[in-house]
Each structure stands twice: as structure tokens, then as C-alpha cells.
Amino acid sequence: MSKAADVVVVGGGVAGCATAYYLAREGVRVTLVERESLGHGASGFSLGRVDGVAGDIKPGDMEALAARSFELHLELWPTLRGESGVDVQGKLVTSLELCMTDEDVPVRKKEMAHWAKAPGYKVYWLSREDVLKLEPRINPKVRGAAAIDYVGVFDSYRFTVALAQSAERHGLTVRSGSVRGLARRGGRVTGVRLESGETLPCDAVVIATGPWAGEASDWLGVKI
Numbered sequence: 001m002s003k004a005a006d007v008v009v010v011g012g013g014v015a016g017c018a019t020a021y022y023l024a025r026e027g028v029r030v031t032l033v034e035r036e037s038l039g040h041g042a043s044g045f046s047l048g049r050v051d052g053v054a055g056d057i058k059p060g061d062m063e064a065l066a067a068r069s070f071e072l073h074l075e076l077w078p079t080l081r082g083e084s085g086v087d088v089q090g091k092l093v094t095s096l097e098l099c100m101t102d103e104d105v106p107v108r109k110k111e112m113a114h115w116a117k118a119p120g121y122k123v124y125w126l127s128r129e130d131v132l133k134l135e136p137r138i139n140p141k142v143r144g145a146a147a148i149d150y151v152g153v154f155d156s157y158r159f160t161v162a163l164a165q166s167a168e169r170h171g172l173t174v175r176s177g178s179v180r181g182l183a184r185r186g187g188r189v190t191g192v193r194l195e196s197g198e199t200l201p202c203d204a205v206v207i208a209t210g211p212w213a214g215e216a217s218d219w220l221g222v223k224i
Contacts, residue, residue, distance in 0.1 A: 003201040005031040008192045009208055010179050010216075012036075013043035014156065016208030017163035024170035031200055032164070033192065035178040039160035042210050048088075048156035053115040054097060054148060067118065074152060084165035090154035096131065096145040098138070105143055112146045122149035175200070182219045 007023055009016045012034030020032045034040070052063075052070035077090040099105045109125065116123040126145045131138055164174065183191035183199050191199040207216045217224045 003203070005029045005173065005200065005202045007031075007204045007206060008033060008200050008202040009206045010192065011208035011210065011212075012038040012160075012164065012174070013041055013208065013210050014039070014046075014160045014163065015043075015210065016206070017043075017160050017167065019206050019208055020172050021163045021167040021170070024167045024172045027171075029171065030167070031173045031175055031202070032167075033175045033177050033179055033194070033200070035176070038164050038174070039157045041212070043160045044157040046156045048154040048159060049095070049151065050154075051095070051121075051148065051151040053118045053121060054095070054111075054151075063118075070152070077154065080159070080162040080166050083169055084162045086158055086162035086165060088154045088159040088162055090152060090159075092149075093151055093153050095148045095151040096126065096134075097148065098131070098145045099143040100139065100141060102143055108144075108146050115146075115148060120150055123147065179219075 006029045009020045009023075009030060009032045012032055016032055016034070017038065020030045023030045038044075050070055050073045052067040074090070077088050081087055097108060097111075099108050112123050112125065115121060124147050126134070126147050128142055128144050131142050131145045132140060164172070168174065177198075178195040179192055180195045181193040182189050182205060183193055183201075189202070189205050191201040192205055193199050207213060207220075209215065213224050
């Protein structure tokens with residue numbers, strides 16, 4: 001079999017398309033296999049939000065990584081538009097981290113004190129009245145909210161498609177098909193087997209199927 005790709009990426013969501021984009025940009029020959037359509041699953045319907053402080057980011061070593069990742073994300077928006085012609089509709093907004101119980105309030109205010117130390121962010125407290133005045137559709141039981149200025153939001157489907165189309169400009173090949181296994185030789189993966197019976201030869205495989213990654217357990221002999 002002639003090798004058409006150095007790497008086969010399984011899954012056309014945001015993780016698979018981002019992996020394909022960065023590999024292809026470095027000159028790696030990449031084939032991406034998606035059984036439905038790009039962004040068809042979770043990636044096309046998820047909340048497109050990024051920031052460098054909130055969520056699961058805890059004080060410590062991950063903070064610098066989170067901050068730099070956020071910067072890279074914002075830099076990527078115009079790059080992808082220039083390469084793909086797709087506007088991911090990215091913008092910077094104010095986000096509200098709601099407190100729905102009295103117990104939530106001191107926890108959130110402690111987080112606010114930490115978030116406020118991050119450069120570029122403005123963090124402030126909104127009372128229940130302020131929250132409902134800003135957005136009357138919020139549950140009236142809200143106790144207040146931490147407001148964070150400088151949060152990025154974008155269209156997750158457009159972002160996924162922009163990554164793929166930009167990667168295609170760098171040589172990515174997109175294939176439609178369902179993966180049913182891996183070809184091996186001497187303990188190494190040598191290809192990806194499709195439901196059609198075709199095998200795509202390669203040197204490495206990236207499993208980027210998100211919530212469906214468990215389907216690869218039988219291929220790998222490892223429970224995922």
C-alpha cells in the first residue's frame with residue numbers, strides 16, 4: 001500500500017480539525033476521517049467561549065498555560081478568516097458567573113479576588129437587582145453574580161469549519177467514512193481500516209472523537 005498520509009486524524013470535531021490544522025501547517029501530510037460532516041457532533045453545538053481565568057482553571061502551574069492559550073485563540077480568529085474566508089464571529093464580551101444560593105456567594109467572591117489579579121481582566125460584583133436589570137430572563141432566585149470583562153465568544157461550528165478549510169489550504173485531505181479498526185505491524189499502527197473495507201496507510205493515528213472515543217477501545221485493546 002502506498003502511504004498517502006503521515007497522520008490520520010479520526011474525528012471532524014474541533015479537536016480533530018485543530019490537530020489537522022497545526023500538523024498540516026507544519027508540512028505534515030494529514031488525512032482527516034469523519035463519518036458524518038465536520039462539526040456535526042458536539043463541536044458544532046457547544047458554547048463557543050474562551051477566557052484565561054474562569055471555569056476549571058485553578059491557581060498554580062496551569063494559569064500561565066491558560067492565559068497563553070487564550071491569547072493564541074484570539075490571534076487565531078483573524079488568521080483563520082484570512083486563510084479560509086470563514087468569519088468565526090468572535091468578539092470580547094462581559095460574562096456573568098451566577099450565584100444561585102447564599103453559599104455560592106463567598107465562594108464566588110473568593111474566586112473574583114483571584115481572577116482580578118490576571119492582567120487585562122476587569123472583575124466586579126453585581127447584586128441580584130443589577131443582574132435582573134441587565135437580563136430579566138435570569139432566574140429571579142439569583143443571589144448575585146461575578147462579572148468578568150474580556151471573555152471571548154465565537155460560533156463553535158464556524159470555528160471548526162474554519163480550522164478544517166484552513167488546513168485544506170495547507171494540504172489536508174478530508175475523507176468521509178466510518179473507522180472500524182487499525183492496521184498494525186510489529187507493534188506499531190500502520191493504517192486505519194474503514195467500514196468500506198479500505199485501509200488508509202499512515203505512520204500515526206490521532207483519535208479525536210470526543211464523547212465517542214470509547215468506540216476505539218476495541219481497536220486499541222485499552223478501555224477508554
